Amino acid sequence: MAVLPKIPGCGDEVVVKIEVTVAGDGIAVDYSGSSGEVGVAINCSYNMTRSYTAYPIKLALDPHVPNNDGGLRPIEVIAPEGTIVNSRPPAATWGRTMISHLFPEIVFATMEAVMPETVLASNGGSPANEVYLHGRHPDGRSFLAIAQHSGGFGASARHDGYACLCFPNNTRNIPVEVTENEARMYYVRKELRTDSGGPGRNRGGLGQEIEFAILDGGNERARDVESSVRLSGRTEDGSFPVFGRLGGRNGRGNGLWHNGGPVDHGIYRRLAPGDRTRFVLSGGGGYGDPFEREPERVLADVEQGYVSVAGAEEDYGVVIDEATMTVDAEATRRLRDRARQPAK
Known part of the structure; x- marks a missing residue:
């Protein structure tokens, strides 16, 4: 279940609930329990929900084969009518990407434990x-x-x-x-x-x-x-x-x-x-x-300006000598060893 970021004009908390079931050669994605339609233009049509649900599954299973009916047919998307993921006219849908763009992340979260290398x-x-x-x-x-x-x-x-x-x-x-x-x-x-x-x-x-x-x-x-x-x-x-x-x-x-x-x-x-x-x-x-992360990769990030010297030490446990712009290997080893020790 995902509680989505606060959306301007929408006083209610928006919840998208999802359950993924694999049975035989099919995958069922069930959105039952998600929030109902709301009064601002963020509601999704069924086609939108189905598209952004099938997309991450396709990416995880086989991203290189072009889209085709045979590849999408085993994916069933259950989205109860009248909810934010399957709205009815005249519910407004212009800003539907505020919701639908998050569906791939929610689907990936359900796959993380069983297919971690694909998400x-x-x-x-x-x-x-x-x-x-x-x-x-x-x-x-x-x-x-x-x-x-x-x-x-x-x-x-x-x-x-x-x-x-x-x-x-x-x-x-x-x-x-x-x-x-x-x-x-x-x-x-x-x-x-x-x-x-x-x-x-x-x-x-x-x-x-x-x-x-x-x-x-x-x-x-x-x-x-x-x-x-x-x-x-x-x-x-x-x-x-x-x-x-x-x-x-x-x-x-x-x-x-x-x-x-x-x-x-x-x-x-x-x-x-x-x-x-x-x-x-x-x-x-x-x-x-x-x-x-390999210390030399962290150093390369610092040299490119992607990571600061302080960030290298705090976030990656890599100590960099600013004067020489080299990794202090011994200080890095000690820092990482301390971080891995269980808390007393």
Whole structure:
């Protein structure tokens, strides 16, 4: 069962309950017991639920065979009508990705104990983090710009997670130049965040920090500039963090600020020239015990700026001499040995 992150405008706690049963050559995924339809536009149709449920099962069992009916037929998805996972008209569904993008993670969680080598740690960009800007230029022309920004990809048994890779919907980041050209705004910063990837034997991909500002129109102010910013709302210590797997730690970082003040993770407001919006997207979850990560890999991460010297020691038990940028092998061994000793 998963209690999902708080969703703006939805007063009730949203629960997605799932039970996976393997019988013969079939797999049944049952969502009975999930929350009923809600009054905000996050309800999912059955087709949406089935798609994002079958997808992670396909990835775990055989990711290389193209989708086909024979491969999907053995997967049965049970989603009671009238629930948030199988809504009925006229229940609103426009923001359904706020729920459906989390289904793969919930399915992977049920498979972790029996197929650990096939699952991914959680993704810092799920559900999708999106910015919508619309309004008018000083000459009266209207504009609409949509920018999607991704958090860190979750690590797996074989690889570190990629930085800022979109999952599960597999869309690309829109170049900043395109968004700046379409809308009356500019990016102040768009950068990877050190130590945001969940520590693990394989590290989660890094998240990012983004800040944009509305242009001052000079003698002519931009008119009717409005912004909708939607973030996942997942925090490291919240009810539904960016989970690590098999001893890996959670991804880190999530937040939204407007003109320096923290706000809810979903906003819709009119923006004035000079207004600034900053948001932080989480890194992906780590996979496996971070104290089993090879010291030379940790050193390489520090050299790349992915992990800080302090993070190497605290999260991975690797002591790095900052003067020479080399691993202190003896200090690392002592630190890791102490960490493995049972608490008295």
